[in-house]
Amino acid sequence: MIKLFSLKQQKKDEEGSTRGGGSQKKASAAQLRITKDLNELNLPKTCNTEFPDPDDLLNFKLIICPDEGFYRGGKFVFSFKVGPNYPHEPPKVKCETAVYHPNIDLEGNVCLNILREDWKPVLTVNSIVYGLQYLFLEPNPEDPLNKEAADELQSNRRLFEQHVQRAMRGGYVGTSYFERCLK
């Protein structure tokens, strides 16, 4: 058993005392953990990160340029916001590039299980990067967020591919306009 100190022998200083003065504000546990995650980020060659402010490791962008699959040649930007409850809660990830994709809607919401219901504190930023990359290689029509795109992928692969290409070159698919996002 831990031998406990005797509290009553402790004299407590009054508020405003300078004991241990000059002490620094400590970094939060979330900050320590994200620093570790980022320092060990092992990006596939199709991915890159951008930090608008290098001192702020909690807000950054991930750029994915798939080199195979439907989305080859495109350039897609995701924003990451890491909150104070990381890693208990996952980072908030949004797609900033308009994309015609079954699992990404036109507001940039992304349907990836580990970003919501399957997040675990052992997962890292790297896990999310691989998850997002996988979405571009294997769009999943079973879990649609953009239902039209998902239906089309299931019923007419050729047409879906054409629409993806049109969206990436910049143009309308149905009534939605997509900005050009080719590399």
Added chain:
Amino acid sequence: MTSESQTADYQNRRWQHIRKLLERSGPFCHPDFEASAEILNFIMNCCKVLIVGAGGLGCELLKDLALMGFKKLHIVDMDTIELSNLNRQFLFRRNDIGLPKAKCAVEFVNKRVPGCEAVAHHCAIQDLDEDFYRQFHIVVCGLDSIIARRWLNGMLVSLLQYNDDRSLDQSSVIPMVDGGTEGFKGNARVILPGMSACIECTLDLYPPQKTFPLCTIANTPRLPEHCIEYVKVIQWAKENPWGSSTTLDGDDPQHVVWVYEKAQERAMKHGIANVTYRLTQGVLKNIIPAVASTNAAIAAACATEVFKLASSCCVNMNNYMVLNMADGVYTYTFSAEKRPDCVACCNSTRVMKIDPDATLQYIYTKLCEDQAYLMKSPGITTVINGCNKTLYMSSIKSIEERTKDNLKKKLTDLGLFNGADILVADVTTPNTITIKLKFETLDVDMTK
């Protein structure tokens, strides 16, 4: 009525039972316990206890501790009283709605319990600084948020002092007794920061927040909750009813009504019943109905632990008690283990002696080549005046480019000082480690 002998008699009777615990020994006493009348005096006149949260648990804790004889109580809470609190937060009355919880609770208890000198702090825990927390002997919390627990845990860990041989200075330990309830379930635990499992050591014990797959709420809603989540996650951001700068606030009745109405529309479209205003509020704020008896049981367990810590009259629980009253009554106490690699409490702090004129490059090279470190590609950050600063990180190209000039700079030009902490992350260590810089002019004759 107020004759002297009567008052003395009352005082005697008032503490009679507490005295039995403090003024005689017994088989369950802490090995260090020495029975004496002094202990009651310590509890009443010296021992400072901070209660964090003045809600369901906080009201119970304040009442329990005041009745046990603690007088130097402080209570902190940022909330104000709402109608829905009154069924269980018994220190508040209907007239108190809208007033700060901490202040009302303190006024009630100070009036009701003779001699009690509780002090209220109506603010967020983050608004109070190290000097404030350092003044307490014990912190007990009744919180409903993991973020707040983690923050408080981090604060108490940061107050720990270590001796030169890296052993813990036990006089810097402020025990934290943590209670939590959810419906019919609850837990109480005793944390000795730096000595036993802390909040961060057991972070994965907290159940994840209930979330639904985005595609389900977007396309195939089946439950009323799905409809409300849809409005919360997708529709709010799309329509921004109060402009794009206003985020959804579950405490704002107008916001709740808006979400409620939109969720009802959506439920109608998908043939889903039972979207109610209360459910909307519940989903938005993640409300689980609070049960007064669970709060009472958990607060009593916490208050007992505070009493044991303050008096040593009994060995503390070791160290995590769970209580489940959902199906009969079940309780179990186990010993949560301290994680040797805990990000918060493992004291990874090392000291690096360094010339004040050295450059960051010198530190970087030392981290890679010195036998004590042998790191691969250390990422170095620090905290200056409460702001995070990235000094150098080679593994991320965009950061490397913008921080590589720092390598040539002197430590003092980067804002580092004698005693400053740098944070170093590397694949060779399980966590980010802290290194305290100790300036030492190695070359004494430099000026000659």
